[in-house]
Amino acid sequence: MGTDTTATPHVDAYPTRDKASALTESPRQDPVVWPGGPPGPLSPAELDRYGQRGFHTAEQLLAADEVSAYLDELHRLRTEPSLRDDERAVREPDSDEIRSIFAVHEISPALARLAGDARLVARARQILGSEVYIHQSRVNYKPGYGGNGFYWHSDFETWHSEDGMPRMRALSVSIALTENLPTNGPLMIMPGSHRFFVACPGSTPPDHHRQSLRRQEIGTPGPAAVRRLADRHGIAQITGPAGSATFFDANCMHGSNSNITPYERANVFIVYNSVENTLTEPFAAPGRRPEHIASRTFAPVSSGPSPR
Template sequence: MEITKEQIEDYRETGLLFIPELFSTKEVAEMQAAVEDLSKQDIPGRILEKDKKTVRALHGCHNNSEIFDSLIRHPSLLASACEMLNSDVYIYQFKVNLKAAFSGDVWPWHQDYVFWDEEDGMPSPKALNVAVFLDECNEFNGPMYFIPGSHQQSLIHLGQKDSSEIPNNWESNVSAALKYSLDNNTIAKLTHKKGIVAPKGPAGSVLFFHSNLVHGSAPNISPYPRRLLIITYNSINNIPSFKGKPRPEFLVSRDHTPLKPLRGKVLI
C-alpha cells in the first residue's frame, strides 16, 4: 500500500486516515492468537480493568511476540508513517487495548500528546498512531470517537492534572480515570464546531491518527469484543528528554533505532 498526496492532505486537515481491510483474515487470526496468548501471561505491561480480572491493555508486547515485532516494520505501515512525519521513525509505544465484551471500560476524552509531553518530555507532537482493528469495529462495541481537526490546537492547559482523586503514577496514564482528560464543556465546544466521527469497519482495517487528535471511547456493553492494536511511531528528530524518572520501558521505549521495513514475507 502506498498513500497518495490526497490522503496525506486529508490526514493533515482532519488528523485521520482510514484504510479498510489492509490485513487479510489469516493475518488478523494470527494477531488475535498472539493477543490471546499474551493475555494469559503475567507479563509487565499487562493492565487489568477495575474488576482486577479483565485484561484492559497489553503494553510493549512487540517485545514478547515475533508477529508484532514484524508488524512494526510492515512496509505499508512504516513507509506511511515516515511519509506523514517526513522523517525516519522509531517505536515510541506499542499496545493492544482490549475492550472486552460486556466489561470493556471507558477511555475518557483526551489528547495523547499531553501524556508524552508532561510524563516523558517529548518536544513536539511529531508522533503518529497507527491502529489495527483486530475485530470488526461497529456502533455496538465501543468504537473510538474522534473530533476531526482537533489536532490543530493544543489543549494541554485544559487537561486534568494531579487531581486528588487520581494517583500520580504511570497507572493513571492507562486506566479508566486518565490523569489528563478533557472536561465536558471543552468537548461540547469542540464538537459543536467540528462534530464527532467514529471510524468503523472490518477486522484488518487500519486507522492512522494524529497524536494531538481529541479522542475517547464509551464502555462496551455489547457481546462483541473490540480489540485494537496501536503502534505509535515517533520521529527520530523528536526524542523525549526524559526529565526525572522515566516511565517503564514497556510504556515508553528508549530504543531510538530508526526502523527499516521488512522485505519479502512480513507476517505469516
C-alpha cells in the same frame, strides 16, 4: 538495538497541567504532514485529508489469514501465565481482567513483525517526514459484556507531560483485529481537533501511570473544553472490518465507549515517533514513565517487505 540519544532539552511549547496558564486551548505550532519525507503509498489527496481531519483509515490493510493469526496471538498473550503479574499487563479499573498489554512488539515476535511491516512504516515515514522509531506498542482488549471505555484525551498531552516528547511529530496506528462496530466501543475522534492543543488541569503525581492506564483522570480535558471541541469539530466513529488500520495524529482528541455487546473488540496500537523528535525529560511530571510505556531506544524501524 539503538542507543539512548535523548534530544537536547527544548523550550516547553505546550504548557499544561500545573504549568498551564489560564488559556486552556491554543493553536498547534507544528505541521501535521511534515515536509521532506520519503515517498510512500498515500496519495497527495490522502495526505491533504489527513492534514485536515487528523486521521486516515486504510481499509482491510491486512488479509484475512493475517488477521486470524494476529488475533490468535492476542488471545494467547491475554492468557499467558507469565504476563499475569507483569507490569506490562494493565488491569481493568473494576476487575482483574487484562485491559491492555504494553511493549507487545518486544514480547511477541509476531507483533514485532507487524510493527515493522512496510505497509505501516512507509505511511508513518511519509506523514512524519523522517525515519521513525517505536515510541510505544500495546494491545487494547475490549471483550463483550463489559470491556471499559477510554475517556476523551490527546495522547500528545500525556506523552509531552509525562514522557518528554517535545513536538507533535508522532502518530498512532490502530489495527483492527475484530470488526469495529458502532456498538462495540469503537475509536471515536473529533476531526480537526488535532489543530489545537488543549491544556489539562491538575498536577501529575509520582507513578501516575499506575492509575492512569486503568482509568485516566489527570491529563484529560475539562467538560467545557470537550464540549467546545465537539461542537466545533463533531465526532467521527472509526468503524470497519477486521484488518483495517487507522493512522491518527498524536494530538487528536479521541476516546471510546464501553462495550456491552456480545461482540469483542481487539486492536493493536503501534506509536511511531520521528527520530528527530526524541524524548527529553518530562515537561509536567516528577519523573519518567517506565521504558515499556515510553521507549528511550530511538533506533529507526527497519521495515521488511510486506507479506502482501
